Amino acid sequence: MHTHTLRGAGRMALLVALVAFPTSWATAQDDPAPTLLSPDAAVAASLAVHSGIRQAEAELALARGIRSQSALFLNNPAVAGASSVDGARASASLMQPLSLTGEGWYARSASRARVDAGEAGLHRSRLIAAAETRRAYAHASGAVGKVRVALEGVELAARLRHAATRQNEEGEASTLDFRLASLAEVQSVAGLLAARELEAEALAALAELTALPVSPSSLLPDPSAAVPEPSKEGTSERSDVVAAKAHLRSAEAELRRQRAATMPPVRVGAFVDLEGGQTFLGPSVGVELPLFNRNQVGRRQATGRLGVAAARVAAVSALAATESATSELRVAEATRLSTTVVSDPIGEARAALASIEAGYVAGEIDLSSTVLLQGVALNGETAAIQLLESIAAARLDLLLANEDDALLGGPR
Numbered sequence: 340m341h342t343h344t345l346r347g348a349g350r351m352a353l354l355v356a357l358v359a360f361p362t363s364w365a366t367a368q369d370d371p372a373p374t375l376l377s378p379d380a381a382v383a384a385s386l387a388v389h390s391g392i393r394q395a396e397a398e399l400a401l402a403r404g405i406r407s408q409s410a411l412f413l414n415n416p417a418v419a420g421a422s423s424v425d426g427a428r429a430s431a432s433l434m435q436p437l438s439l440t441g442e443g444w445y446a447r448s449a450s451r452a453r454v455d456a457g458e459a460g461l462h463r464s465r466l467i468a469a470a471e472t473r474r475a476y477a478h479a480s481g482a483v484g485k486v487r488v489a490l491e492g493v494e495l496a497a498r499l500r501h502a503a504t505r506q507n508e509e510g511e512a513s514t515l516d517f518r519l520a521s522l523a524e525v526q527s528v529a530g531l532l533a534a535r536e537l538e539a540e541a542l543a544a545l546a547e548l549t550a551l552p553v554s555p556s557s558l559l560p561d562p563s564a565a566v567p568e569p570s571k572e573g574t575s576e577r578s579d580v581v582a583a584k585a586h587l588r589s590a591e592a593e594l595r596r597q598r599a600a601t602m603p604p605v606r607v608g609a610f611v612d613l614e615g616g617q618t619f620l621g622p623s624v625g626v627e628l629p630l631f632n633r634n635q636v637g638r639r640q641a642t643g644r645l646g647v648a649a650a651r652v653a654a655v656s657a658l659a660a661t662e663s664a665t666s667e668l669r670v671a672e673a674t675r676l677s678t679t680v681v682s683d684p685i686g687e688a689r690a691a692l693a694s695i696e697a698g699y700v701a702g703e704i705d706l707s708s709t710v711l712l713q714g715v716a717l718n719g720e721t722a723a724i725q726l727l728e729s730i731a732a733a734r735l736d737l738l739l740a741n742e743d744d745a746l747l748g749g750p751r
Contacts, residue, residue: 376549376557378476378565379748384549385472386465386747395464399457406450412436413443414604427615432623434608438599445596449589456585459578462742466578468548469746470739474732475545477562481728482534482541483555484562485721489531492717495692496520496527499699499713503706516706523710562728566735567745577742583648583655590648594641600634603627659740666737673730680726688720 386392414436422429503520507513538555546553559565606625611618695712698704704712738746 374554374557375559376551376553377559378473378567381476381545381549381551382469382472382746382748384551385468388550389464389468389548391464392461392468395457395461399454399461402450402453402457406447406454409443409446409450413438413446416608417606429613430610432608432610434606434623434625436604436606438602438604440599440602442596442599442604445592445599449592449596452585452589452592456582456589459582459585463578463582466739466742466744466746469748470735472545472548473565473567473746474735475541475548476558477565477728477731477735479538479541479545479553480558480560480562480565481724482538483558484560484724486531486534486538486555488717488720488724489527489534491692491720492527492713493524493531495696495713495717496524498696499706499709500524519707519710523713562724563731563734566731567738567743567748569738569741569743570745571741571743575742577659577740579655580652580659583652587645587648587652590641590645594638594645597634597637597641600637601629603629662736663740666733666740669733670730670737673733677726677730684723684726685720688716688723691716691719 412435416433416435418431418433420429420431500517500520500523503517507517542553542555603626606623608623609621610623611620613619692713695704695709695716699706699709735746
């Protein structure tokens with residue numbers, strides 16, 4: 340009877356300890372006034388500051404400048420004048436270099452193709468920046484979720500250790516049980532610190548992309564929320580392939596230009612001479628004889644660039660086809676496999692944790708089994724968050740492979 344009373348008192352002490360133990364681990368970390376950062380807002384902020392987009396804009400501006408510069412003539416006209424000291428003789432001339440071999444035509448063709456490449460490259464850079472930002476958002480959201488799981492684990496381990504301590508004092512738990520509970524708490528704290536480190540890195544990466552301060556509470560809790568709904572099928576040619584082909588056309592036209600430049604432009608103009616009160620007016624023509632400089636360097640450079648551009652087209656085309664196929668496979672596989680698991684794995688994990696704790700309180704599960712089962716449930720909850728993050732990454736890769744403008748967010 341005395342033993343039964345002692346055990347009943349110990350069980351009551353355990354129940355009181357588990358219920359009354361402070362649960363302020365997670366709430367202490369919450370921000371007082373969180374400001375939500377939506378995925379679309381993160382993308383908009385990133386598009387305004389992304390270095391890849393700024394570089395693409397600079398390349399497009401340069402291409403447009405080259406096109407404007409070669410719109411009419413490749414060279415400026417030259418004006419010259421001379422006069423004697425006494426003013427008795429004076430002369431003036433105007434010369435305009437003109438290519439008779441089509442150099443200007445090829446230059447304009449090359450510059451137009453370069454502008455086309457720049458425009459396609461800018462579009463691709465915007466999509467890449469948007470996908471990169473959404474991927475960072477999903478990763479940061481997942482990292483925050485994993486910290487929540489780690490905090491839950493610390494709280495559970497602390498409550499279990501506190502209960503084991505009370506039981507040990509009442510003679511209901513052995514010293515080994517107390518040590519196991521203490522070691523479980525150490526493990527959970529170490530896991531929390533590791534999760535915090537990963538969270539800090541993920542938040543910093545998103546902040547760098549958006550140039551905005553990011554806190555854990557400013558993100559949506561579901562990593563898949565970073566993925567927009569598709570707005571089209573991947574049927575059109577990708578802009579990086581378009582850009583590569585435009586660069587190839589530009590390189591082909593540039594090679595023709597450099598070959599045409601073997602013959603220097605002809606200088607055509609007019610002159611006026613004043614001498615002894617008489618005026619002499621007439622046309623003038625001049626040409627540089629290509630005896631030594633036959634534009635050997637320009638032609639060879641253009642030939643090399645053409646080879647590079649052709650290889651780039653082949654590489655980018657293969658990359659686009661592979662990325663489209665692999666991303667479609669990943670999304671299909673993720674969709675198929677996700678339907679075979681429970682619909683709410685996070686909820687199931689939390690329900691399991693509650694059942695494990697209730698079983699321990701009721702004396703149906705011993706402490707060592709409780710520690711093991713809690714670890715399994717917490718790992719399952721972490722895996723559920725990782726699953727959402729992995730599915731989001733696969734869907735984002737498919738949207739980027741198909742160049743879906745839904746990545747950019749906002750009205751389309």
